[in-house]
Amino acid sequence: MVVGTQAIDVDTLIIGSGPGGYVAAIRAAELGQKVVIVERDFIGGICLNVGCIPSKALIQAGHLYATLQHGNPFGVTVGESKLDFAKTQDWKQHQVVEKLTGGVEMLLKKHKVEIVRGEAYFNDNETVNVIDGDDSHIYRFKKALIATGSRPVEIPHFKFSGRVIDSTGALNLKSVPEHLIIIGGGVIGAELAGAYMNLGSKITIIEGLDHILNGFDGELIQPVLNNFKKNGVDIITEATAVEANQTDKDVTVTYEVDGTTKKVTGDYCLVSVGRRPNTDQIGLNNTDVKLDKRGLIEVSDSMQTSVKHIYAIGDVVAGPALAHKASYEAKVAAAAMSGEDAHDKHYVIPAVAYTNIEVATVGETPQTVAEKKLDAKSSKFPFAASGRAMTMDQTEGFIRLVTDNPTGAIIGAQIVGPEASDLISELTLAIENGITIRDIELTIHPHPTLGEEIMDAAEVAAGLPIHI
């Protein structure tokens, strides 16, 4: 074991290189700081390596395979469609994940950010130990940023091992399961259900609540549910997963629903019941950094913890566990650590589920308008009336705008349908900048696009619809 007893002095120490940590490192370096970033696993964190990016790669492959398998109205046939899943996985790993993580590593180096491999553990408010196998070094920092992210929650009797897998396991399967059982129909469960459904698996979702995709309203997820139903996905709601018993060939999940005990057998059981912050194993008890009851680090709007020179961002602080929220906070923290008067001033954070039919939401919804008793209305434009959606053969879903009655400002938006994930950005920009339905209506949108349906939705909101 190599143990460094002499502390290595560093200016800015960032722990974790996910979309929070690496963005903060680059921005802090751009602002003139000397930065060291510590990473125990892969550069790019969960998102790039075993989260957002690889899941999107499998979802994309699934879309293509399903289109070829189920036929299409375009008159295109290409002989027998086959899936070489080893090739899919190889492409996902080498052409997507490794290219991206390699790119991030290159960017860090270009900005002269020093990458230190190992697991950081706070000794006190000024130093961390970085342990990498038999190596251990002490770093004394002037400023530190905690961006250690989160990990999947494990539930009793479903220990991750063998055929009981977390999202990382589900993304790295060697073959497409014949039957995938998913416990937890949240964003991860619903996205991977869609991906493997398209790749040919039978899917059973066991969900504790009375609906899947919690956080998205019923009207919004109806097209997703219809699509799951059409593809034979079993969704069992208000169910409690009791235990998993595995053999070398399969896994049987016992669950309770409507007061009866049932069993379902599949090749794998994915448990996706939420994530917990990585704040419990990094020695924070040796510091004066304050945590709340959920184990999240308390921060100011400059992302500063209760220890003034230690900052925290991303899944370890309050708010949705989303990569883009972490990256935003990273820029605030990097500026604040560089001495700027930087504050988190966002109004809204968009959220997207890359289900087979995408769902996206930002800001107020009809439900929050009712709860808050706001003077606002919602209006919808269906993709069925969109020329571009017709040419894509993707006419399910709609765009919904929530507008403030007195000013006409857009205060919320939801989209279910093609490219919802991309379309939501225009509406996020609108909300952040107090844009009104009139502004959108009078902005020339290119034709024919899915984006022009936002203009159509604004016309509906203004009571002057052209296309419906």
Ligand code: NAI
């Ligand atoms: P989640 O919180 O979205 O969903 C977990 C689901 O599991 C909930 O519906 C919950 O009711 C259910 N559940 C909890 N315990 C259960 C039990 N014992 N039995 C049955 N059901 C149970 O968590 P998920 O899907 O694991 O995602 C974690 C985080 O990752 C989320 O916060 C999400 O924001 C983020 N994420 C974001 C994505 C995106 O932006 N597209 C994609 C994937 C994840």
